[in-house]
Amino acid sequence: MNVGALSGLKVVEYSQFISGPYCAKLLADLGAEVVKVEKPGFGDKARSFGPFPRDIPHPEKSGLFLYLNTNKLGVTLNVESATGMKVFKELVKWADVLVENNSPREMKRLGLDYESLHKVNPRLVVTSITPFGQTGPYRDNKACDLIGFHVSGMAYLNPVDGVEDIEQQPPLKGAAHAGDFMAGLSGAVGTMSAVIAQQTTGLGQHVDLSEQEALASITRYEVGIFTHEGLPWERQRGGRGPETSIVPCQDGYAVINATGEGFWTNLVKMMGNPDWTKNELFQDPFYRRQNSDAIRLMVGEWSKERTTEEVKYAAQANRVPAMPVYTAKEAVNSEQLAAREFFVEINHKEAGRIKYPGAPYKLSGTPWSVHCSAPLLGEHNEGVYCGMLGYTRQDLTKMRGLGVI
């Protein structure tokens, strides 16, 4: 039996796709007992999203679903049915935490708004993760990861790099579903703060997480420049941090960040003290920051003569922060990540053995661990409904026939 940091914490998850499931995954992977409630039939919509092995879609083989739902018990439940709602409330009574990412309107319609849930279980922490939060003029707006990135100002701040015509390029969303993941992560932090409060007071509360805010939070420096100095952050600035250069190599690209006198000196040495670096202007760190484009071009003259690996080794030898622009292939095969045992192989009943990203942190006393792979749809109906809530197998059969599970 695993002792995780969150052993003993009981969580019901009524969410799908990414943000809610990632929040619940963080809890589950550190030992919380998480019961994930899916709609009978299709289940979590992430089951329909790739990557799939060999591109053959299968509801039990979605890479996204498999990753996001490790360590969870999976049940099916139709809360629109009266019996389903009764069962759901029994789960709510059992739980310390409910994680959900449905719209406020939807939860209200179902009679699962916070006030109603609080009546069922005053101890319950309810974490609601939505695009715009529970209040405010946009709270009923429809959104997805793309929208979140743009309305948070994050897309606008994406530096316009590596394109021919800056004027033509729109602000850029983050990679993959970074926004939804960030919302889930922030939700998990909010959840834990409420759980810690719950330990003292014995009472629950509503954790209201807005994806717009979770992402806007990251613009803190740039928006602070505006609110304090009245200076807008110009989009057409080139490289993100002025000290960061994305430079071409023979076989790809590398990122070099020489912030600070020490690293700048090392960078100059690494390039063999080229003449341009001796120019008086470049001795001034302020000037360097204002002329990052020029620096990038000049460093590019050095890097383009070398392979990415040569640049990497030169940087290591000279203590310059730099890495090649790797793809998933190099990351998965990285000696560092191998030494850290970051990737873990998990065996799944249907999908088989696959390598997954593992622990985002290493806890010495209560390490992250996977004790079970993502659940098949309804896999733990018996274990949860009979084992935990006291229903009989005949009850389950009736519920299945009624479309309740």
Next chain:
Amino acid sequence: MQKLPLDGARVVDFTAIWHGPHLSQWLGVMGAEIIKIESSLHPDITRSRFVFGKERAGLNLSVDFAALNYGKKDVTLNMAQPKARELAREIVKISDIVADNFGGGVMERWGLGYPDLKKLKPDIIVYSGSGYGRTGPYKDLPAFASVVEAFTGLHSITGHVGGEPAQMASHAWDDLVAAQHGVFAILAALYHRSKTGEGQYIDLSMSEAGAAFLAEPIMDYTMNGRVAGRVGNRDNIMAPHGCYRCRGQDKWVAIAVSNEEEWIAFCKAIGNPEWTKEERFGNELSRWKNQEKLDKLIGEWTINYDHYEVMERLQKAGIMAGASLDMEELAHDPHLKERDFFVEMEHPEMGRLSLPGLPWRLSNTPKGNYQCPPLLGEHNDYVFGELLGLSKEEVRQLKEEKVIY
């Protein structure tokens, strides 16, 4: 109203720059007493980051510092001096958490590695953040977020279609993704300690915390050996899904359509132009395959309207749309305003500050500890006098000896 969740907890905060301070700032806002340790010889470098050409004369005027260091108290300790390290140890004895994000070995050199700290306080929770982790062949490599992001494969999948690799959004993405994961891990460790009395050591690698968001490209590689490309604002499934130019200078709107119903509503909302009836736009799959042309045609419509107008009109019709906000628009966003996302603070030297606050709300908890960013060494008398019980004379002497310095 309840107290703040971390009321009563104390953090010895050795963190600096972005990742660490972001983490300790959230702990501070949630009620922990943060004792930030700096030195007149080595103030946090963000104190001296100047802005757009305006050099800052003092160490208490930087927006960069302010955005990441509110909610904290501040002392100066010249850690080169043995007496200073002794004082640091005394603070540890009355604290719950010690945090750092130094490059390798600094805490150990000061006699403040985990085994040392555990002797001082057996249940201490120690957090140590770094670019690649505290173990492995890369453990001593200098790191910044941009470089770590390149290493985990983020740059390779960020950027416009056909363009070069690009930075992910603003400031320091992996710093802040790692910081949030770090706060979560610390709260989980606090939860565990409350049940068992046990502390532990948390080793967080920014590359691993960042890679936790990259399950999709990573698993496509581990399952199918495939390496993802850059897709700009596009999506693997939805079309239209992009960012379109609107009326005005550099104004854009993001739009996503996820099914046939939304497509029909979208066409209606934009006045059912003839081109929407073309066969190649007649079903979901075909729209995806023809999205380049589709995007062009949509752009010819949006260009005539203000981006807020497009967002409102499409949202009314039930379509996912969001104005792509710049920093000024973000600061004035009516939704964020209503939710009190920006927090106002009065700073003795900077005057009024308006900065993003916590991205979640707890329903039965006070707003949060938003004490203004500290002046360098502002709380020396409080920490060494009141907390540690040194006399005024002793403190004066230590300042003279440049121990408290």
